[in-house]
Amino acid sequence: MKHRISIKYGTWPLPALAAIAVLLLAAACSGSGAKEQAMAPATQAPPATEAAPPTSAPAEKAEIPVVPIEMNDDGFKVAEVIPGGIVQFNIANAGSEPAAPSLIRIKEGHTRQELSDMVDTVNTNPGDFSTFNQLFNVASAIYGVEDLAPGATLSFYADLRTGDFALSDDNHPDRGLAYFMAHELTGKTEPETVMHIDMVDFAYTMPDVAQGKGLWEFANSGDQWHMAMVIPYNPDMTPEQVLSAFEEPEPSIPVLDGILPMSPGERVWVEVNLQPGQYEVICPLPDLAAVADGGEPMPHLLHGMQHMFTVND
Numbered sequence: 001m002k003h004r005i006s007i008k009y010g011t012w013p014l015p016a017l018a019a020i021a022v023l024l025l026a027a028a029c030s031g032s033g034a035k036e037q038a039m040a041p042a043t044q045a046p047p048a049t050e051a052a053p054p055t056s057a058p059a060e061k062a063e064i065p066v067v068p069i070e071m072n073d074d075g076f077k078v079a080e081v082i083p084g085g086i087v088q089f090n091i092a093n094a095g096s097e098p099a100a101p102s103l104i105r106i107k108e109g110h111t112r113q114e115l116s117d118m119v120d121t122v123n124t125n126p127g128d129f130s131t132f133n134q135l136f137n138v139a140s141a142i143y144g145v146e147d148l149a150p151g152a153t154l155s156f157y158a159d160l161r162t163g164d165f166a167l168s169d170d171n172h173p174d175r176g177l178a179y180f181m182a183h184e185l186t187g188k189t190e191p192e193t194v195m196h197i198d199m200v201d202f203a204y205t206m207p208d209v210a211q212g213k214g215l216w217e218f219a220n221s222g223d224q225w226h227m228a229m230v231i232p233y234n235p236d237m238t239p240e241q242v243l244s245a246f247e248e249p250e251p252s253i254p255v256l257d258g259i260l261p262m263s264p265g266e267r268v269w270v271e272v273n274l275q276p277g278q279y280e281v282i283c284p285l286p287d288l289a290a291v292a293d294g295g296e297p298m299p300h301l302l303h304g305m306q307h308m309f310t311v312n313d
């Protein structure tokens with residue numbers, strides 16, 4: 001089964017990319033599939049069996065609150081109040097169509113109505129990067145996927161801290177947003193990870209040798225949004241050629257893993273599944289700070305936001 005992630009003009013929170021009309025991220029099942037398998041929270045195995053101390057891992061897992069969310073053909077079903085701090089989300093698509101769920105933080109001092117209005121503005125002004133700057137004054141993108149099949153469950157961890165949150169289905173903007181709050185810092189346990197990637201403007205802080213299977217933490221310590229697209233490393237391709245490849249309707253470069261755009265200050269943990277080999281992680285997002293200053297939306301990749309790494313046997 002091939003699984004596609006697309007970044008399209010006019011969808012939110014996934015913007016048009018600078019000079020890229022349509023960016024299709026084709027993720028093999030071995031990559032994104034791992035995130036979509038139904039996971040029973042109580043029985044979910046710690047991802048890194050070699051690295052995790054077997055005695056402590058199950059107990060620590062149990063301390064992470066689990067938040068079940070159901071999607072159906074009317075929208076989301078989620079509790080009005082959920083635990084704050086670090087929580088595990090299980091988003092089940094019980095609807096009849098592929099869904100594109102996104103988790104959004106409403107920034108302090110802003111309202112659900114403001115967010116809803118801004119999402120409408122972004123959706124009716126496709127390709128206008130300045131609207132994204134307005135949107136990100138109101139909200140933070142935390143995590144999302146572009147293709148959650150009917151019957152599949154998306155499982156990931158996020159550090160909510162506290163606040164007011166929204167869920168959107170970018171495949172069905174007409175269904176509107178769903179909302180919930182997190183008042184209390186309940187989840188204080190960090191998931192067991194095999195890899196940590198910190199994103200700044202414009203670089204990845206990460207090791208050169210990575211564990212290919214297990215839970216990866218992605219944090220954005222930068223001042224603007226970032227994403228992580230894991231692609232096979234090809235020393236013969238320039239960054240410009242890589243970006244050009246993603247302009248094609250059927251990109252020749254597979255996207256094997258990673259995360260979609262994430263706002264500053266956010267942290268998520270997602271399962272990855274990479275075979276031994278050489279890879280590169282890239283961020284093609286447009287430079288919104290430059291846009292705000294009247295400049296060009298240069299892709300972060302052309303600012304040097306890429307990192308080669310190896311997954312050993």
Ligand SMILES: [Cu+2]
Pocket residue numbers: 202225226227283284285300305
């Ligand atoms: Cu970036």
